[in-house]
Amino acid sequence: MDSGSNRTIDPSCTEKPPLAIDIILKLDIFGIVLYSVLTFMATVSMLLFIEECIYIYKKVPANKKSVIIWVNGAAPVIGTMSCLGMWIPRATMFTDMTSACYFAIVVFKFLILMLEEVGGDEIFLKRAGRHKLKISTGPCCCCCPCLPYVAITRRSLFLLKLGSFQFALLKIVFTILSIVLWTNETFDLADLSIKGAAIWINPFVGILTIIALWPVAIMFMHLRIALRTIKIIPKYAMYQLVLILSQLQTAIINILALNGTIACTPPFSSAARGYMMSQQLLILEMFIITLVTRLLYRRQYEPLPEEERDINEKTRMVTMPGSA
Template identity: 55%
Template sequence: SLSAGLDLPGRFLFATLTLMTLIAILVFIEEAVYIYRKIPSSKRSIIIWINAAAPVISTTSCIGMWVPRSTMFTDFTAGIFFAIVIHKFLMMMIKECGGQKVLLRRFENGHFTITTGPCCCCCLCLPRVPITRQTLFWLKVGTFQFAVFRPVLVFLSIVLWTNGNYVLYNVSPKGPALWISCFIGALTLFALWAVGIMFRKVRILLKCKNIIPKFALYQFIVILNHLQTTIINIFATQKIIPCAPPLSSTARGSYIAQQLLIMEMFLITVISRVIYRRKYHDLEPPECVAEEPGDKKQTP
């Protein structure tokens, strides 16, 4: 068994990381109870979903650490869950502004700046887009498509894997793993772009609701769960991370990624509890909200 093959430091590390995962789950449960009791019903489920991101990723990483053969499935589960969280974060920003109708009233003459990351941060010539019901709809589509297509692509990957056609770390152009990963990457960029556009517009208005630290935590989860894991897997595939018998390079890379994620998600869970528990002042009525200076300019 896995535990039998570990030395004393290895067992201590596994036990510590498992304990951190359990603590993260307990912290989240306690936070969910608090949110359920104290937060209005219109925001309750959204905030619980967002707070669940770090504990879920920590749990899937812990399962993958103890059961190495489940790594592909735990990664898929974490990816699907966080795809939904990205959409929920966009909806949270809209809810914090008072809902879609109130947001449209607040920014009646405003514009979205679409020259933001990760897609168009260098395209400074792009015009600003008026804030209308239609543009809000397309921002929602930008995140919702990821929440829909990510599970579909995961299901396709599992079907191909059961047929022996899908190998997780096979980056050959002839294999489906590379193309599925590229497609998921493109969908991810569009979803993150939609969230970035909305955040850039509401960050000043929602400063009193600590939206900047909340967005920072969300960004940390994106970077750690996607970019960090991808970099480690590339290093492992290229044998930059050496093998350590009985672990191959790819297996050792997975262990490193999972162990790092458990520690990082534990910290994010604790910090999220502090940030989301604060009491915030209500926003001013829409009529009292001043326009941003840039919104008074004509769109080129």
């Protein structure tokens, strides 16, 4: 007889995530304080974002309003969705998908933001006439320094935009497809068998993500000197941090939960508890990022100075050897 056959397993460890009312009824003092503080953080994040939108609408030039609002909203939106997922565990899949779709758009918008900070496509192409793009950057080609530099033309700029835009579009398409398959009981994040839809959709979305991040990294490496005066490096760092925390951290915790590494704690199964831990961490992390991004983007938006050869080093783009 199996030595573990006499062990009793709490029924909740094999059931679906609990309902919201079940969580509320079983909260102890620590749980009430924890949920209250995290909900307060998510609420403050969203209120700060709304106030920031008002400031941007009044103070920022029209060509930059939309992209700055989109980029600023990454942390508050993810934090709010995580708060909803914390209170309603059965909606976690939908809240995570909403956050992922929003961030897919932010990836594209951050690329457009860097172009708009320079002055738009036309001014970028005019300023970049004697420069070339270094494409041997992460996450795709950081290990291929032998790749040639690419001339900056309308075609190469279009391909960079297309590389990021495809993720914003296809991520939404695959999210809708996943929801449709879920209603047919075909899509299940916990089903990692070869016959499950998740094992096919998720890796493909991961490839699309890497492809989309590549053009943003290329543009950042090219403009990091020209945009240094507007703190583009910490802005890019915050963008990368949101990516790592919302995608990589969440994926790691969920994998550990699905493997049973995270113990079951009634009324949460192992998987549900992993999702819950992920949501709670994201609320705290996105709250901190919201405060930091508020400081970075709340400034006077003056036109970028004209580039001068070998005079104003702060406004110069990255020049490749032999391209002058």
